[in-house]
Amino acid sequence: MIQPKIFYELLLNHGTDFFAGVPDSLLKNFCAYVTDNAPEEKHIISANEGSATALAAGYYFATNKIPLVYMQNSGEGNMINPLLSLIDPDVYSVPLLILIGWRGEPGVHDEPQHVKQGKVTCELLDAMKVPYDILSDNESDLPKQFEKAYSYIKNNKAPYAFVIRKGTFSDYVLQKNNVVSAEMKREDAIEKIMLSADERTAFVSTTGMASRELYELREKHGMGHDRDFLTVGSMGHASQIALAIAMQKNDRRIYCIDGDGATIMQMGGLATIGTRKPHNLVHFVLNNGAHDSVGGQPTVGLSIDLPTIAKACGYEKVYSISTVLELDRVLSEINGCNLLTFVEIKVCKGARKDLGRPKSTPQENKKALMEFLKK
Numbered sequence: 001m002i003q004p005k006i007f008y009e010l011l012l013n014h015g016t017d018f019f020a021g022v023p024d025s026l027l028k029n030f031c032a033y034v035t036d037n038a039p040e041e042k043h044i045i046s047a048n049e050g051s052a053t054a055l056a057a058g059y060y061f062a063t064n065k066i067p068l069v070y071m072q073n074s075g076e077g078n079m080i081n082p083l084l085s086l087i088d089p090d091v092y093s094v095p096l097l098i099l100i101g102w103r104g105e106p107g108v109h110d111e112p113q114h115v116k117q118g119k120v121t122c123e124l125l126d127a128m129k130v131p132y133d134i135l136s137d138n139e140s141d142l143p144k145q146f147e148k149a150y151s152y153i154k155n156n157k158a159p160y161a162f163v164i165r166k167g168t169f170s171d172y173v174l175q176k177n178n179v180v181s182a183e184m185k186r187e188d189a190i191e192k193i194m195l196s197a198d199e200r201t202a203f204v205s206t207t208g209m210a211s212r213e214l215y216e217l218r219e220k221h222g223m224g225h226d227r228d229f230l231t232v233g234s235m236g237h238a239s240q241i242a243l244a245i246a247m248q249k250n251d252r253r254i255y256c257i258d259g260d261g262a263t264i265m266q267m268g269g270l271a272t273i274g275t276r277k278p279h280n281l282v283h284f285v286l287n288n289g290a291h292d293s294v295g296g297q298p299t300v301g302l303s304i305d306l307p308t309i310a311k312a313c314g315y316e317k318v319y320s321i322s323t324v325l326e327l328d329r330v331l332s333e334i335n336g337c338n339l340l341t342f343v344e345i346k347v348c349k350g351a352r353k354d355l356g357r358p359k360s361t362p363q364e365n366k367k368a369l370m371e372f373l374k375k
Contacts, residue, residue: 001170002139004033010142011068014150016097018059020044020052021070022265026101026164028295031070032174035297045297048236048265049075053082057094066153070099072294073121073163074114074233084128089158096159097149098130105165112362113207113233125161132161137168177296183323186286186347187213190257192324193284195221196331197255202373203228204242205257207235208293209351210286214257215358226368230358236266239273239283246278249373253280260287260301267309274314279338283315288349296349310342322346 007030011017019038023031023045034043046052049071056067071079079098087094104110104118125132131152133145149160190213194203205211211230218225229245231238242256263270263285273283289302307318316339319330327345334341358365 001137002135002142002168003170004030004172006139007142007169008033008037010146011097014066014146016066016068018042018056018063018065018067019070020046020055020059020067021099022046022049022052022072022075023291023294023297024070024072024075024101024103025294026072026103026166027070027099027169028297029169029172030099031297032295033172036175045291045299047267049078050082053079053087053096056096057082057086057092060094060096066095066097066150068097068099070101072101073103073117074235076100076117076121076124080124080128083130083159087159088128089156093157094159095153095157097153098132098159098161099164100132100161101164102134102166108166111232111357117233121163125163130159130161132163135162135164135168137165174296176298180288180290180302180346180349182288182346182348184327184345184347185350186210186288186292187217187351188324189284189286189327189345189347190214191217192327192331193255193257194218196335197253198335199227200375201227201253201255202245202249202369203255203257204231204238204245205229206231206238206259206262207233208259208262209355210257210259212355212357213351216356224368225358225360225365226372228365229369230362230365232358232362236262236269238262239266239269242281242283243269243273243276243278245373246281247276250278250280252373253282254278256281256283258283258285259292260285260289260306261291261299263306264299264301264304270310270313270315273340274310274312277314277316277340279340282334282341282343283310284343284345286345286347288347290349292349292351302346306344307342315340315342317341318343320344320346
């Protein structure tokens with residue numbers, strides 16, 4: 001395994017001192033080390049991977065130094081446009097090092113949403129003509145791999161990628177792990193929302209822990225799973241799935257269970273929802289100021305005013321709550337309300353250690369929801 005400290009120092013020795021990206025579970029130990037050790041002006045946890053790529057380009061333009069962008073392989077899609085139309089040698093020719101966590105690596109068991117991404121991770125890099133190396137987990141191999149990468153980057157003023165397998169980095173515990181002061185756990189809030197809804201309400205839940213918790217809460221209460229769409233991939237897009245369902249099924253309530261990181265990643269979706277104003281959509285954002293599913297790295301969720309942003313986008317009722325009593329009151333109010341509603345719920349970081357995963361496949365989940373919506 002590679003110590004994050006060793007990897008970070010090698011980057012500095014090669015002139016890379018700026019880091020931008022979206023945290024990933026396979027990179028969480030490295031990301032945590034960067035969070036603790038890089039100066040604040042040299043590390044930005046970005047809204048999405050495309051934004052991180054643009055940040056890296058801006059840093060290079062200002063300093064003539066080689067920046068680093070990190071991401072899970074699912075983020076390659078967000079990165080493609082700026083990578084090909086900004087970074088590429090045929091356009092502005094920006095030297096760049098990319099770290100990609102290889103979820104769904106062929107032959108390595110992973111969750112269903114990562115299978116396709118894992119199969120095409122390296123093929124996408126090949127198609128974009130971005131050379132890459134699969135990073136060794138042996139520290140003695142790093143100098144040679146770094147020399148190859150930086151030689152290419154400098155000679156061609158072009159990007160080069162390291163693809164990171166599971167277990168490559170050794171453990172590192174984030175020290176700047178800010179505690180969120182909140183009365184509720186995310187799972188407790190989801191349980192209250194779930195139990196408050198009538199039997200015709202459909203749920204669309206976001207990527208990560210929230211969908212896993214919703215699934216287990218249905219199990220706990222002996223309920224079926226047919227009314228829930230668990231958006232296990234495509235981070236940030238749950239609200240748009242919910243919007244389209246709400247517009248086509250305007251005789252039933254649609255509850256979107258979202259997260260702060262996902263909302264920020266595709267914040268433009270708020271404007272689309274707000275201008276369409278579906279009266280039957282309630283958009284819950286469970287805000288703990290963290291990318292909780294991939295190591296607890298911070299978001300800006302608690303530093304911005306999401307309800308005011310939603311209001312400005314056209315949501316008709318907005319709430320920001322942080323207590324059980326407030327949640328009970330709001331749930332009671334919205335049950336009799338036919339206005340587009342946004343509810344920010346401030347919750348604690350973390351999840352149960354024994355939290356399970358959905359037992360149904362994505363295709364089974366989709367089919368069950370479609371049958372439910374026909375009723």
